[in-house]
Amino acid sequence: MEKDTAGTRAGLRQEALATLRLAVPVVAAQLAQMSMGLADTIMVGRLGTEALAGVALGNTIFFFLLLVSMGVVMAIGPMVSQGHGAGDRETIERSVRQGFWLGAALAVPAFVLLWNVAPLLRAIGQPPDTVSAAEGYLHAIVWGYLPFLWFMALRSFVEGLSRPLPVTVIASAGVALNIAANYTLMYGAFGLPAMGLVGTGWASTMVYWYLLLALALFVSRDSTLRGYRVFRKIGRPDPRYFRELVRIGWPIGVSLGVESGLFMATALMIGLIGTTALAAHQVALQCAAFTFMVPLGVGMAASIRVGQAAGRGDRHGVRRAGFVGIGLAALFMSAAAVGFRVLPEMIIGFFLDLDEPSNQPVVDLAVVLLGVAAIFQVFDGIQVSAAGALRGLKDTRWPMVIGFVAYWLIGLTSGSVFGFVFGWGAEGLWWGLVLGLAAASLLLTLRFHRLAGLDDGYVESIVQKRVV
Numbered sequence: 001m002e003k004d005t006a007g008t009r010a011g012l013r014q015e016a017l018a019t020l021r022l023a024v025p026v027v028a029a030q031l032a033q034m035s036m037g038l039a040d041t042i043m044v045g046r047l048g049t050e051a052l053a054g055v056a057l058g059n060t061i062f063f064f065l066l067l068v069s070m071g072v073v074m075a076i077g078p079m080v081s082q083g084h085g086a087g088d089r090e091t092i093e094r095s096v097r098q099g100f101w102l103g104a105a106l107a108v109p110a111f112v113l114l115w116n117v118a119p120l121l122r123a124i125g126q127p128p129d130t131v132s133a134a135e136g137y138l139h140a141i142v143w144g145y146l147p148f149l150w151f152m153a154l155r156s157f158v159e160g161l162s163r164p165l166p167v168t169v170i171a172s173a174g175v176a177l178n179i180a181a182n183y184t185l186m187y188g189a190f191g192l193p194a195m196g197l198v199g200t201g202w203a204s205t206m207v208y209w210y211l212l213l214a215l216a217l218f219v220s221r222d223s224t225l226r227g228y229r230v231f232r233k234i235g236r237p238d239p240r241y242f243r244e245l246v247r248i249g250w251p252i253g254v255s256l257g258v259e260s261g262l263f264m265a266t267a268l269m270i271g272l273i274g275t276t277a278l279a280a281h282q283v284a285l286q287c288a289a290f291t292f293m294v295p296l297g298v299g300m301a302a303s304i305r306v307g308q309a310a311g312r313g314d315r316h317g318v319r320r321a322g323f324v325g326i327g328l329a330a331l332f333m334s335a336a337a338v339g340f341r342v343l344p345e346m347i348i349g350f351f352l353d354l355d356e357p358s359n360q361p362v363v364d365l366a367v368v369l370l371g372v373a374a375i376f377q378v379f380d381g382i383q384v385s386a387a388g389a390l391r392g393l394k395d396t397r398w399p400m401v402i403g404f405v406a407y408w409l410i411g412l413t414s415g416s417v418f419g420f421v422f423g424w425g426a427e428g429l430w431w432g433l434v435l436g437l438a439a440a441s442l443l444l445t446l447r448f449h450r451l452a453g454l455d456d457g458y459v460e461s462i463v464q465k466r467v468v
Contacts, residue, residue: 011316015324019301023328025164027297029155032171034293036178036207037063040200041286042351043182051197053275054133056282057126058201060267061117061134062141064260066148069106071256073099073152075249077300078307078394080160085311089228091241096157096230098242102249103149114142126271130278133197140201144208151212154219157230160304166222170214178207251396255387258403262411262436266429269419277426280362283351284369284430288377291336295329295381299388302326306392319452322389326382326445333381340374365426372430379437386444393451402443411436 037059044055076099083091118135122128155167183189185199195202219225263285270281302325309317340347344367345354352359352366383406387399415432418424424431 011320012324015305015317015320016328019298019305019321019324019328022159022162022164022304023298023301023325025168026159026301027294028168029164029171030293030297030300031290032168032175034290035175036204037286037289039175039179039182040204041282043179043186044197044200047186047196050129050275051133052279052282053127053130053271054197055137055200056267056278056285057121057130057271058134058137058141058197059282060264061121062114062138062145064257064264065110065114066145067260068253068257069103069110069145069149070152071253072106072246072249073103073149074156074252074391075099075102075245075247075396076153076156077160077303078248078391079245080157081304081307081392082311082394084161085308092157092160093228093230093232094238094241095245096153096228097232097234097236098238098245099153099156100150100234101237101242102245103146103153107146107149110145111142114138114145124268126268127275130271130275136198137201140198141204142201144205147212148208151208151215154212154215154230157228158215158219158225159300160307161225162304162308163225164301166218167215170211170218173214174207174211177210178203181206248394248396251400252391255396255400255403258400258407259440262407262433265412266415266433269416269429270426273425276361277365280365280369281426283348283362283366284373286351287340287347287370288373288380291333291377292380292384294332294336295384296388298325298329298332298381299385301388302385303388303392306389307394308392310393315452318393322386322392322448322452325389326385326448329381329385330378333377337374337377340370340377344370368427369430372427372434376430376434376437379434379441382441383437383444386441386448389448390444390451393448395447395451398447399444402447403440406440406443407436410439 040055040059041052044051076095079095080092083089083095115138117138118131121131121134158164158167181203182200184192185195185203186197187199188194216231220231267278267281267285271278302321305321305325306318309321345363347370348354348363348366352363354363390396390399411432413432414435415429418428418431419426420428422428
């Protein structure tokens with residue numbers, strides 16, 4: 001009995017170390033990508049509350065659509081990781097090639113919608129000045145939509161083979177490029193005109209093209225990765241693998257859309273309250289989104305570990321990888337929650353001048369929202385890591401249903417009641433986020449527990465169905 005317990009502990013330690021080796025560079029890449037949006041918010045904050053509200057509105061809409069599309073493209077991840085676990089190169093190559101086609105198919109309707117969204121925002125009552133600012137921002141950043149999806153296709157390929165470090169290096173350099181481009185285009189440098197908020201959008205577009213080209217160059221030059229020939233026959237459609245990517249990916253996209261849609265709907269409702277509330281929401285949300293990148297990266301690592309174990313037919317490995325990822329995510333978010341509760345003013349000071357009297361209403365409300373965010377941090381970490389573990393099993397449809405119930409039926413409904421019926425305003429809407437994320441974390445964890453059970457034969461069925 002003692003030997004079994006010692007063996008279990010050793011196995012968990014080994015899994016935790018393996019997950020961390022994979023997760024740390026993935027998390028670093030996520031933080032680097034998120035740092036671009038964080039830098040945008042910090043630098044735009046110096047332009048004033050109106051500009052901050054404009055980037056909040058434009059950012060929310062753009063990244064809602066981008067997350068949905070990115071989720072569909074992320075179907076490449078479990079295809080690659082399971083193919084890698086089984087030693088099946090053909091599945092890997094064909095999946096990545098069709099990922100490029102899938103990204104292009106998703107980018108076209110998104111471009112049309114983002115280019116023409118301003119009349120809709122005015123129709124639903126958003127402040128005209130905020131809409132105008134958001135429209136200019138969207139017309140600039142929309143040109144980076146397609147290259148970012150193609151970058152995500154290549155990233156899923158590289159990370160699915162347990163090679164996350166190159167993405168980390170490339171994304172980290174992208175942060176420096178983003179800050180330099182923001183400074184040059186927003187404020188006007190080197191003789192260029194100051195473009196303000198629009199310059200932020202163009203800076204992001206430049207960075208997205210850089211991410212794609214840099215990673216494509218690395219894949220084409222690396223001695224191991226170029227052997228997969230993902231760029232050969234790229235112009236030839238492959239309907240079987242395209243359909244498989246869509247089958248796995250559309251529920252992931254909808255799931256991410258349902259979750260981010262909750263935050264988008266919350267932002268739109270807060271926009272009805274006023275510019276001050278929307279600016280405070282943007283500051284607090286950027287803080288929460290930054291820490292969220294860590295469990296998101298852990299969830300991506302868990303997805304890879306679970307997928308590789310499933311490809312090998314290792315039932316114990318699947319269960320161990322999933323629950324280790326969930327535990328690591330919960331541990332980090334607990335620490336982040338303490339920081340939000342103890343140091344809110346210091347955190348907000350990165351975004352706004354605390355000594356400026358006109359900023360005080362935004363600062364006061366942002367402190368309150370960070371207190372609420374401290375509570376939903378842990379739930380957010382658990383749900384995203386559990387969803388990642390389920391993606392490793394190619395289980396995407398039930399998480400989509402769970403997300404709809406948790407985020408919209410529970411989260412948005414309760415938030416609307418708290419915010420407008422009870423009169424709690426923006427704080428009430430954020431308490432709705434707490435309830436929605438708590439429900440999702442519980443249901444997704446229970447779902448993984450059931451599928452990863454050691455006696456139900458689910459992992460064996462994955463191995464049998466893996467090849468399209």
